[in-house]
Amino acid sequence: MKALTWHGKGDMRCESVPDPKIEHGRDAIIKVTACAICGSDLHIFDGVIPSMEHGDIIGHETMGEVVDVGADNKALKVGDRVVVPFTIACGECFFCKKGYFSGCERSNPNKAKAAKLWGSSPAGLFGYSHLLGGYSGGQAEYLRVPYADVGPMKVPDGLSDEQVLFLSDIFPTGYMAAEFCNIQEGDTIAIWGCGPVGQMAIRSAFLLGADRVLAIDTIPERLTLARSSGAETLDFRHEDIYDRIMELTNGRGADACIDAVGTEPDTMASFDSVVDRIKVATFMGTDRPHVLRQAIHCCRNFGTVSIVGVYGGFVDKIPMGSAINRGLTFRMAQTPVQHYLPMLMERIEKGEIDPSFVITHRATLEEGPELYKTFRDKKDGCIKVVLRP
Template sequence: MKALTWHGKSDIRCESVPDPEIQDGRDAIIKVTACAICGSDLHIFDGMIPDMHSGDIVGHETMGEVVEVGRDNKALKVGDRVVVPFTISCGECYFCKRGFYSGCERSNPDREKAAKLWGNSPAGLFGYSHLLGGYSGGQAEYLRVPYADVGPIKVPDGLSDEQVLFLSDIFPTGYMAADFCNIQPGDTIAIWGCGPVGQMAIRSAFLLGAERVIAIDTVPERLALAREGGAETLDFRADNIYDRIMEMTRGRGADACIDAVGTEADAMSGVDAMIDRVKVATFLGTDRPHVLRQAIHCCRNFGTVSIVGVYGGLLDKIPFGSAINRGLTFRMAQTPVQAYLPKLLERIEKGEIDPSFVITHRATLEEGPELYKTFRDKKDGCIKVVLKP
C-alpha cells in the first residue's frame, strides 16, 4: 500500500509499504477513505517529537471502511464506516473505565520510555513516535486499529466523510478545550491560535454558552475564519495582546484562556519567545511556551487556563507566582476522544455544527508531502488539509 512516512526533519515521503495485518483478536483493518494533516503532525515534521524512526507511517486523523475484523471483535463488521480516535484505548483499565481514555494503562507498549520522560505513560497514539507505542499512522491506504471494539465510532449513512472525519481529533480537542473552561452565561473566552483546533474551540465555546470569544492569531485567513464563527479577533503582530484583552474586559481579564498553540509559539510575538527559540535551537530547552505565559497573565483572578496545544518536555519561566496568587485553575489533557464521541456525533447529526467548515485543501496521498510544507508555512490560505487515498 501507499503511505506517508517520516525520514527526518522536513522529510515526509509517499512510499510503498507492507499492508497491515490483524495481530490481535480485537483488531480491525480499515480501508482509509479520508485522513488529515494535523497541526500536531507539524511538530513531527519540524523534528520536535523525540523517538521517531525513519520509515514510520504518520497521521492520526483517519476514517474509513472496515475490511477485516479480528475473531474477538464483536463490535464491528466488514463494511462498517468508522471514524478512528487518535487515542488508542483498551476500554478495560482503571483510566478507561473512568472515561480517561487517553490515560490508558495498556495501550502503550513503550510505556517505560514515556515514564522516564513524564513520570508515567499516557495512552498509545497513532503515528506519533515510539514514546507512544510506535503505532503506524493513518495517512495511508489501510490502517490496523488495535482495540477496535472500543475506539472507532460507526458513522450514519446520511453523513459525509468530511462532516465526521474530525471526530478523530480536532473537533473533540477543540470542544474539550472549551468544556474545560466551565463556561457560564456572560463569559468571555480568549483563545490563542486560530488553526484547526482553535477554530473548533471558538465554535465549541459558543455552543457551550460563551457570550464573547476573543481569538488571537496573525494569519489573515485564520482570523477571517474566526470572525465568521462569531469571534472578535486580535493580531498579535499588530496588537499588545495583554493591553487589548484588559481593555476589552474592563481591566478584569478573560474568564478563561485557551492555549491552542503549544510548543511552537511564533518567535516574533515577544522577546521571551525569541529567547525560547534560541534555547530550543541550541538544545537548552524543549518547548517555546510564550502563549502559555501570556494566557496566564490575561486570565482573570480565579479564572481557568485550558491547555490543548501540545507540549513535550520542560517549560521555562512560567509565571506560576501569578497563577497561585490569583487563584487560577489549570486544565489540560491529550483528549480522551472516546468520551466525547457520542455527544459530538449527535451535535453534527442535529446540524448544530459541520466541522468540515475548516477544510481548505483536498488532495491525494501523493500530494501529501508538499502539502505538509504548505500547511507548515501557512501558504496558499492553508488552514486544514484532507487527503483521500
Template sequence: MKALTWHGKGDIRCESVPDPKIEDGKDAIIKVTACAICGSDLHIYGGIIPGMEHGDVLGHETMGEVVEVGRETSTLKVGDRVVIPFTIACGDCFFCKRGFFSGCERSNPNKAVAEKMWGYSPAGLFGYSHILGGYAGGQAEYLRVPFADTGHIKVPEGLTDEQVLFLSDIFPTGYMAAEFCDIQPGDTIAIWGCGPVGQMAIRSAFLLGAARVIAIDTVPERLALAHAAGALTLDFLEEDIYERIRDLTNGRGADACIDAVGTEAEPRSSAYAMIDRIKTATFMGTDRPHVLRQAIQCCRNFGTVSVVGVYGGFIDKVPMGSAINRGLTFRMAQTPVQRYLQSLMTRIETGEIDPSFVITHRAGLEDGPELYKTFRDKQDGCIKVVLKP
C-alpha cells in the first residue's frame, strides 16, 4: 500500500509499505477514506519528537471502512464506516474504566521508555514515536486498529467524511480545552493559537456558554477564521497581549486562558521566546513555553489555565510564583478522545457545529509531502489539510 513515511527532519515521503495485517483477535483493519495532517505532525516533521525511526508511517487523524476484523472483535463488522481516535485504549484497565482513555495502561508496548521520560506512560498513539508504541499511522491506504471495539465510533448515515473526520483528534481536543475552563455565564476566554485546534476551541467555548472569546495569533487567514466565529482577534506581533487583555477585562484578566500552541511558540513574539528558540537549537532546552508563560500572566486571580498544546520535556522560566500566589488552576491532558466521541457526534448530527469549516486543502497521499511543507510554512492560506487515499 501507499503511505506517508518519516525519514528524518523535513523528509516525508509517499512510498510503498507492507499492508497491515490482523495481529491480535481484538484488531480490525480499515480502508482509509480520509485522513489529515495535524499540527502535532509538524513537530515530527521538524525533527523535535524523539523515538522516530526511518520508514515510520505517520498520521493520527483517520477514518475509513472496516475491511477485516479479528475473532475477538464484537462490535464491528466488515463494511462499517468508522472514525478512529488517535489515542489507543484497551477499554478495560484502571484508567479506561474511569474515562481517562489517554492514560491506558495496556496500549503502549514501549511504556518502559516513556516511564524513563515522564515517570509513568500514557496510552499508545497512532503514528507518533516509538516512545508511544511505534504504531503505524493512518496517512495510508489501510490502518490496523488495535483494541478496535474501544478504538472507533461508527458514522451515522447522512454525514460526510469531512464532517466527522476531526472527531479523531482536533475537535475533541479543542472541546476539551474549552471544557477545562469550567465556563460560566459572562466569562471571557482567551485562546492562544488559531490553528485547527484553536479554531475548534473557539467554537467550543461559545457552545459551552462563553460570552466573549479573545483569539490570539498572527496569521491573517487564521485570525479571519476566528473572527468569523465571533471571536475578538489580537495579533501578537502588533499588540501587547497582556495590556490588551487587561484593557478588555477592566484590569481583571481573562477568566480562563487556553494554550493551543505548545512547544513551538513563534520566536518573534518576545525576547523570552527568542531565547527559548536558541536553547532548543543548541540542545539546552526541549520546549519553548512562551505561550504558557503569557497565559499564566493574563489569567485572572483564581482563573484556569487550560493546556492542550503539545509539550514533550522540561520547561523553564515559568512564573509559578504568579500561579501559586493568585490561585490559578491548571488543566491539561493528552485528549481521552473516546470520552467525547458520542456527545460530539450528536452535536454534529444536530447541526450545532460542522467541523469541516477548517479545511483549506484537499489532496491525495502523493501530494502529502509537499503539503506538509505548505502547512508548516503557513503558505497558500493553509489551515487544515485533508488527504483522501
C-alpha cells in the first residue's frame, strides 16, 4: 500500500509499505477513505518529537471502511463506515472505566520508556513516535486499529466523510479545550492560536455559551476564519496582547484562556519567544512556552487556563507566582476522544456545527509531502489539509 513516512526533519515521503494485518482478535483493518494532516504532525515534521524512526507511518486523523475484523471483535463488521479516535484505549483498565481513555494503562507497549520521561505513561497514539507505542499511523491506504471494539465509531448515513473526519481529533480537542473553561453566561474566552484546533475551540466556546471570544494569531486567513465564527481577533504582531485583553475586559482579564498553540509558537511573537527558540536550539530546553506564560498573565483572578497545545518535555520561566497568588486553575490533557464522540456526533447530526469549515486543501497521498511544507509554512492560505488515499 501507499503511505506517508517520516525519514528525518523535513523529510516526508509517500512510498510503498507492507499492508497491515490482523494481529490480535480485537483488531480491525480500515480502508482509509479520508485522513488529515494535524498541526501536531508538524512537530514530527520539524523533528521535535523524540523516538521517531526512519520509515514510520504517521497520521492520526483517520476514517474509512472496515475491511477485516479480528475473531474477538463483536462491535464491528466488514463494510462498517467508521471514524477512528487518535487515542488507543482498551476500554477495560482503571482509566478507561472512568472515561479517561487517553490515560489507558494497556495500549502503550512502550510505557516504561514514556514513564521515564513523564512519570507515568499515557495511552498509545497512532503515528506519533515509539514513545507512544510505535503504532503505524493513518496517512495511508489502510490502517490496523487495535482495540477496535472500543475506539472506532460508526458513522450515521447521510453524513459525509468531511463532516465527521475531525471527530478523530481536532473537534473533540477544541471542544474539550472550551469545556475545560467551565463557561458561564457572560464569559469572555481568550484563545491563542487560530489553527484547526483553535478554530474548533472558538466554535465550541460559543456552543457552550461564551459571550465573547478573543482569538489571537497573526495569519490573515486564520483571523478571517475566526471572525466568521463570531470571534474578535487580535494580531500579536501589531498589538500588545496583554494590554489589549485588559482594555477589552475593563482591566480584569479573560475569564478563561486557551493555549491551542503549544511548543512551537511564532518565534517573533515577543522577546521571550526568541529566547525560548535559542534555548531549544542549544539544547537548554525542550519546549517553547511563550504562549502559556502570556495566557497565565492574561487570565483573570480565579480564572482557568486550558492547555491543549502539545508540549513534550520541560518548560521554564512559568509564572507560577502569578498563578498561585491569583487562584488560577489549570486544565489540560490529551483528549479522551472516545468520551466525546457520541455527544459531538449528535451535534453534527443536529446541524449545530459542521467541522468541515476548516478545510482549505484537498489532495492525494502522493501530494502529501509537499502539503506538509505548505501547511508548516502557512502558505497558500492553508489551514487544514484533507488527503484522499
